[in-house]
Amino acid sequence: MSRFRDSLAIVGIGISPTTRTGGGGLSAHMMEAQALKLAIEDAGLQPSDIHASLYAGAQQGADSGARMAGLKPRWWLPFGRMANAHNSLLYAAGAIASGNCDHVAVSLGISWLTDAQNMAKAAAEGRSVVVDKKFSIARDGGGVVQQGWTATPGAAAVHAFLASRHMHEFGTTEEQLGSVALAHRAWANLNPEAKFYDRELTMEDYLASRWVVHPYRLFDNCVVSDVACAFIVTTAERAKDLRRPPVYVKGVGMGDAGRESWWDKSTFSRTDAAFARDRAFESAGIGIEDVDLAEIYDCFTGDVIMTVEDYGFCKKGEGGPFLESGATRPGGSIPMNTHGGLLSAFHCGDMGNMIEAVRQLRGDCGDRQVPGAEIALVDGHGAELILPYMCPITGCTILGNQEG
């Protein structure tokens, strides 16, 4: 048995009020402090019990969220790349095993809704705005910003490339992309925290929605949110004495072959889930057939189709028909993105997926609870450094509510 399996547990989770539940309009670090406070209370701990505070994002270079929450950690550290919810678990494992800390907090606040509103205001006033410049400069040597690339909703253009290639190679259809949006919306309709809780989505609605960047329509894009999430990690042994039942970390795997994408052209229609899954499942000692639910990083619809293929929920190239079959919807054979995901709930990087998986494994999910869920696959991907070939890093975590 792997030494890592079941050695750590997530013992506390917190999410700030969402846009739909009266949140928003606050700074990212204020929301992050709210989420941290809730997570620490959820665990039954005090702020002074948190010995290391990890910031799961790249937006902020200061510990303001942790400070506002009253934490006095021995150290604070930003995780500046993506798949941070997964990277942070690996880092926490070492920090705890080395004796440097008992409890580690992982948190992220995002104020992209407020930021977007400010940008729209600037554009309306005729000021030129460079959107998401980060998507251009690191790998293409610059210059693409000036060609209209980042005039678009930047990440959408980048990810739409991947979808266009997948459609070309495998015959994935617009309706199959739409079926991802519909599946996640059906889950959001069961989640009062979700942005689209009270708005259903039909295929007619989807096909009638405006083009943003072909092949992506409005509802192929994730929502933009003001929200924060946090979770607390400790050893499985200490977890037994805390307030809530432990959710065990059974395995974590990372994949990063996307950096080869400038010469390996196959990376255009796959994610690094194909690599991350092997280490995660080996550690967990289970197979894909043992997974009860999955929380897939759904920044755009096409990413979900590629990712389910790469994990092996279906064959490569068959992600479109798989989503179209309804397998991932409420009542389906393998529920996915049970909170509504980035597409229909809220966007807190890959933190939202981790929070939702813990809630499901605790049995706290009410109308959207997956009955008898014991094993969850949590996925996160992305990166800020490569254009146009996003998704060069994937993190995969297997969580379970039983030891062994």
Next chain:
Amino acid sequence: MTIETRAGVQEEFGLGDWIHAPLEDLDPDQMLFWDGLKEHVFTLCHCTVCDAWYWPQTLCPNHGAIPEVGQMEWVPSSGRGTIFARVIVHQVTDPAFAGEVPYGLIVVELEEGPLFVCRMITKGDPYDAAIGDPVEVVYCDSDRAGHTLPLFAPVGEWTR
């Protein structure tokens, strides 16, 4: 055949004044590429040891743990390729581009092998340019800014 250029790319393809916006954050390793464009030469980084071509990579990973900078050279290439991936922009946030939607952004699979990402220009409907179609570089000079942008168009759209 690499397309020869002349004044008027901006006018002929209806491009905005964004072509004059200063190029920012250029990678120092890429300056020979941008210098070549000013001479209307489309250079790629070439490995003298194994004959592999790269862009924007400037080191060859094919031999030895630490690739040698001196093995690499920027040399003229065909400036031609086929569309590998294509998106059509409908929604822009930056008003500088609002007059041009819908427009295409493409990844070109260059004849020499590397992928190159760029703005696609066309006098026709951008949707008519499909994945697999041949495209070639069009040099868009900005005398005002002192730079040349490498835009790509369907083959045959820009001839003398």
